[in-house]
Amino acid sequence: METAVTERGWNFKVKPARQSSEQHSSGAVRGTPAAGAAPRTLIQIRGLGLRYGEKAALEDIDLAIPQRRVTAFIGPSGCGKSTLLRCLNRMNDLVDDVRVTGEILLDGVNIYDRRTDVVALRQRVGMVFQKSNPFPKSIYDNVAYGLRIAGARRKNALDAAVEKSLKSAALWDEVTDRLRASALALSGGQQQRLCIARAIAVEPEVILMDEPCSALDPIATAKVESLIHELSQRYTIVIVTHNMQQAARVSDLTAFLYLGKLVEVGSTEKIFTARDKRETEDYITGRFG
């Protein structure tokens, strides 16, 4: 059911629109939407603007991110993809001199409200970074970290959760016999999958991924991509990528950002075949960026 789109020498394999049969394949699906129905919007961004000091990095973004779908942010370097992504779990709070306007509603609640508990927000919205960043601890401790922070102490429960997360991240088989070894001894691809395992161990609702494959070779990339595909059954995923093919392969929805503005958003199939905007056209076909 894959649609091959060939255009000006570019060959994109676009992810097929999700069928209801596929959605029910995983038993762990929470609150599965009615078969065939349009997915529920989990995150609603309204009129979001962000300034680093004097410099505006995002302007007037409106975007709806659907539940249990993969949403991709694409755009040229410096257009604000990471900034937008980091707004979703308020990682930008760490940067000095940042001002955010507008609102981001998660389940209808504004996460930029003054009463929001950032820690609780980050429990719901996990993140995987561009550069793999395992803690200088053992593999086990890496995965168990978030659970321990959340207060889990029972060894059985931790063991089970670690195993489950590592299996979900397709890393279990490679590390079963060295869970106590340093995570830093893993290869780059393994480290990135470990970071994914670490993020899903705390069972967030949303996983943000900032160019998760940019440091990986094609094989590791393929593994992570199929992992993303798997995870999208249960998690809402937002991914930033520079790789057009990747965006086409993994995402259901693609948003194109340019100079801090959201230029175009739509189903991946549409963006890669019949986009409306000139800038999108130029970027995807490789005329700039």
Next chain:
Amino acid sequence: MKDFWKSGDPFVWLTGAMLALSLLMVTGLVTLVLVNGLGFFWPRGVERLVLDDGTVVVGEVSEREAIPAPDAPLGTPAEYRLQVKRGNRDVEGSDFLWIDEARIARRERPADVVVLERREWGNFYGEISALRQADRAVATGPAEAWAALEGRLSEALRLHEEIFSIEKGEIGANNHAQERLRLRLRGRELRGARDGAEIDAAHREIASLQAAYQQSVERLTRLRQGQNERLVATIAGGREVEIPLDKIVRAYRPNRMGAFAKAGFYATKLWEFVSADPRESNTEGGVFPAIFGTVMMVMIMSVLVTPLGIVAAVYLREYAKQGPFVSAVRIAVNNLAGVPSIVFGVFGVGFFIYTIGGTVDRWFFPEALPTPTFGTGGILWASLTLALLTVPVVIVATEEGLAAVPRGVREASLALAATKFETTWRVVLPAVLPSILTGLILAMARAAGEVAPLMITGVVKLAPALPLDGFFPFFHFERKFMHLGFHIYDVGFQSPNVDVARPMVYMTTVLLLTIVLFLNLTAILLRNRLRRRLQVSAV
């Protein structure tokens, strides 16, 4: 020529040469210390020198040097003189003697020369002729006297040991208990209570302790009466002396000792040096209290300085808003390391001892006043002063470690819903542990070698008791203590008998270096284990 400079080779040579120079200076210093120190305990042969005027000198030749002759014309062969350690300070007045080689008519090594290490007056050199008990001769003749001496010396030493242990142990504990009771009574009195069951009981207890004390004293007197053996000996000039056996620590005939016996002797002396108390105003015996004091002080200092330095560094790097003020603080901290250490000592005296110690005394030890408890120099205050002195090192090392922790790791932790404190505590600090240990290593080395501030905050020439013993509460942080660095200064420059003490100075230096090295090695091993556990990423 231009290419030569451009190639960079001269620079490489320069760096190599500078390194070699530094190494040379360090190894030179260490070798000097080692050679002078380690040779000290090896028993040297005793020579009998007959001078041209018939005088006889018996002793160890300890040095040979050219006689300075500034007026002699160039090319004249140098004349030499010998430094001889003839001992017998009680008779001769001094241990050492310089003799021009030209005046020596004969040199020989008589086999029967006996060296006695004594508790007072330094070594005896000479021959023994008889052993007497009370007024009765037990043995006469050199060989018989020697045999008898060898047999009885261990018994005499045991007796001495017993007397010492009664004095220190029994009587010491008794005094300690009486002192505590007296202080308790005084405390009650200060609060207005003058009689009552409790006070009567205390008085009764003191009385019984005093009775026990009397018994101990009587036992001591009896034991002392048993120390009635004396050795009759002749020194070089033919003068006869009598030496009580209980004043002898060790007797040996170096000219009859083989290499094996000498090695055994060396080992015993070395062991005595590290395990025994000092004798003869520190110029003889061991330095155990000083080793103990140094190590304990460094330990307390480490325990104090580590949390202090870490917390300060964490605040500076993680929490404080970076800006001119924080930079100024950082510069100030770094420059604190350049403040003369005696200034820290003065601060320690003024702040820790007088202010804090004085207050502690008024609040918690009023019954002992006017004798200060904490209001005087002690191991706690000395350690605190040194902690203050070394805290910049720990701060700088920790800060550098903190700066090297990648931002990504912190972000990962925060993204996993950890608070900033949890991130610092569970991720950042463990990763910084090796740097902290590096700082601690430097701090310990500095603290172990520091003398000036200690002299005024609690180090003494001779401490009556160790800061750790069997009396509750075991750790006596208020006590004065001995320290190897101060020991070196004291023995080397304050002792009445510098020539005798000089090898002791070298030996103590060797020991101090060894201890610093040992402490450092421990910390380095620990750090390497941590590093291996935290293994740097290959990616």
